[in-house]
Amino acid sequence: MKQRRRKYIQLLTALLLLLIGQDARAQKTCVIASAENHVPIREALIHTNNNHWARTDYRGYWSMRYQFDSATVSKPGFIRATIRYRELPDTVFLLPESKQIGEVTVWGKNQENAGKMKGQASLEAAEAGRNAALGHTRLVGFDLGNMMDSQGRRDQKHLKEAKKVFSKMETAILSSMPTKRRLVKNIY
Numbered sequence: 495m496k497q498r499r500r501k502y503i504q505l506l507t508a509l510l511l512l513l514i515g516q517d518a519r520a521q522k523t524c525v526i527a528s529a530e531n532h533v534p535i536r537e538a539l540i541h542t543n544n545n546h547w548a549r550t551d552y553r554g555y556w557s558m559r560y561q562f563d564s565a566t567v568s569k570p571g572f573i574r575a576t577i578r579y580r581e582l583p584d585t586v587f588l589l590p591e592s593k594q595i596g597e598v599t600v601w602g603k604n605q606e607n608a609g610k611m612k613g614q615a616s617l618e619a620a621e622a623g624r625n626a627a628l629g630h631t632r633l634v635g636f637d638l639g640n641m642m643d644s645q646g647r648r649d650q651k652h653l654k655e656a657k658k659v660f661s662k663m664e665t666a667i668l669s670s671m672p673t674k675r676r677l678v679k680n681i682y
Contacts, residue, residue: 522582523557526550526567529587538569538588 526538534554541547542562550556558565561579568574572588 522579523555524582525554525585526556526569527554527585527587528572529589532587535569535572535588538567538572541566541568 526535526540527533528535534550534552536550536552536554538550538554538556539547540549540556540558542558542560542565544560544562546558546560546562548556548558564576564578566574566576567586567588569588572590575586575588577586
């Protein structure tokens with residue numbers, strides 16, 4: 495009698511352990527995180543192919559007690575991801591959706607350079623009109639960084655002055671040379 499009871503208890507224990515092991519094998523736990531900064535995503539929705547739902551907690555964890563073949567992970571602001579149960583890693587990374595802005599206009603309190611920009615744009619437009627009338631084609635450029643660069647303007651002014659000085663020196667040297675040497679100099 496005692497042996498039968500012992501075998502019965504052993505059989506029940508083995509069966510209980512088998513059932514507990516199967517439940518543990520069927521439940522899968524995973525973390526959902528942002529691919530950009532690896533921060534866990536809270537309240538992401540997981541929808542399986544056999545119509546079971548789960549939601550991540552504040553740590554980005556979720557678990558599914560039911561078997562599934564594939565699941566779709568979604569969260570507003572992120573691109574949906576479909577994962578397969580067999581390939582399910584410990585962490586699933588979602589890519590953030592990107593949005594683009596067409597045009598931005600920024601107006602600040604200090605607008606001391608706004609008049610300079612308007613004047614520069616007017617000069618560029620007038621120059622482009624003259625060039626177009628003469629038959630020269632040139633694209634009109636607008637470089638905001640260059641307009642606000644006072645050191646760059648100073649350097650350009652210095653470069654123009656240096657070119658004038660060098661051209662004066664060159665004409666003085668060429669005028670002092672005999673004509674044959676001047677012709678040879680112009681060829682090269």
